[in-house]
Amino acid sequence: MDVGQLQRQFIDYTASLFREEWRGFLDDQFTQLRKLQDENNPDFVFEVVSLFFDDSEKLVNNMAKALEQPTVEFKQVDAHVHQFKGSSSSIGAHRVKNVCVAFRSFCEQQNIDGCKRCLQQLKHEYSLLKSKLETLFRLEQQIMAAGGSIPMVE
Amino acid sequence: MEKMGFGNVTSTSKTMKIIDTEKKISVLIVEDDLLIQKIHKVMMTKFGTEVQLAANGKEVVDLFLSGASFDLILTDLEMPIMDGIEATKKLRSMGVTSMIVGVTSRNQDSEIQAFMKSGLNACYVKPLNAEKVTVVLNELKNI
Numbered sequence: 001m002d003v004g005q006l007q008r009q010f011i012d013y014t015a016s017l018f019r020e021e022w023r024g025f026l027d028d029q030f031t032q033l034r035k036l037q038d039e040n041n042p043d044f045v046f047e048v049v050s051l052f053f054d055d056s057e058k059l060v061n062n063m064a065k066a067l068e069q070p071t072v073e074f075k076q077v078d079a080h081v082h083q084f085k086g087s088s089s090s091i092g093a094h095r096v097k098n099v100c101v102a103f104r105s106f107c108e109q110q111n112i113d114g115c116k117r118c119l120q121q122l123k124h125e126y127s128l129l130k131s132k133l134e135t136l137f138r139l140e141q142q143i144m145a146a147g148g149s150i151p152m153v154e
Numbered sequence: 155m156e157k158m159g160f161g162n163v164t165s166t167s168k169t170m171k172i173i174d175t176e177k178k179i180s181v182l183i184v185e186d187d188l189l190i191q192k193i194h195k196v197m198m199t200k201f202g203t204e205v206q207l208a209a210n211g212k213e214v215v216d217l218f219l220s221g222a223s224f225d226l227i228l229t230d231l232e233m234p235i236m237d238g239i240e241a242t243k244k245l246r247s248m249g250v251t252s253m254i255v256g257v258t259s260r261n262q263d264s265e266i267q268a269f270m271k272s273g274l275n276a277c278y279v280k281p282l283n284a285e286k287v288t289v290v291l292n293e294l295k296n297i
Binding site: 032082085087 | 187188189190192193196197199200259280281283284
């Protein structure tokens with residue numbers, strides 16, 4: 001595949017992640033992060049996304065442990081979800097953030113079933129996002145290996 | 155509430171400050187989350203400011219006690235050891251007149267009001283983005 005084709009594939013794939021009818025995986029905050037990447041910070045987005053997924057693993061594990069306790073400390077669960085909401089909105093992880101919003105409601109209601117359902121949804125959404133972003137980064141690497149530049153998709 | 159804009163300062167800290175326009179604006183980012191620290195640092199650096207980091211309110215207070223000063227402090231609310239409210243109150247009581255802007259995940263009116271009352275110049279809900287940073291820096295240049 002030539003550079004032009006790779007770049008078009010990248011543009012189409014990126015646009016698909018923002019598409020509203022699929023309840024966009026990403027929102028404008030992700031675009032803001034891409035704009036921060038430059039020659040001084042050439043791997044900024046990759047580093048930030050990697051940090052996010054490392055943090056996510058720990059937070060999801062903490063939530064799971066907290067929900068397995070004989071007496072669930074909903075404030076503790078909420079604290080983890082709150083942190084996850086903050087980091088997901090900071091990278092533009094739109095769907096993950098929305099699940100966190102619903103999750104916090106269930107924590108407030110002390111609804112254990114609702115919380116457990118949200119946890120499963122959270123795991124699902126963040127796995128999906130991880131896979132989508134890995135594809136995106138792979139496409140970027142292919143473009144750069146072919147000597148092209150990464151298009152900015154607004 | 156998305157933000158409490160400038161003009162709602164509840165402290166008596168708004169004094170004239172001459173900022174050397176040739177010197178970079180110095181910014182202290184106070185944030186315990188490493189991911190958000192990284193994003194805010196790169197964002198503020200991209201806007202041409204000189205950035206230093208602190209992980210909690212106590213580090214900020216210690217910095218000022220040691221004689222450091224900054225044109226702008228961007229502070230989170232929830233942090234270990236000393237949170238943003240306590241740190242802001244302490245800084246204002248020490249006579250710190252720098253612009254202090256809260257950046258928090260909390261978005262309930264009452265929570266933002268409480269944070270503002272501690273002596274902030276303005277407060278924004280996370281995430282920080284180019285638009286919010288532009289407003290803050292323009293406000294700083296106009297003081």
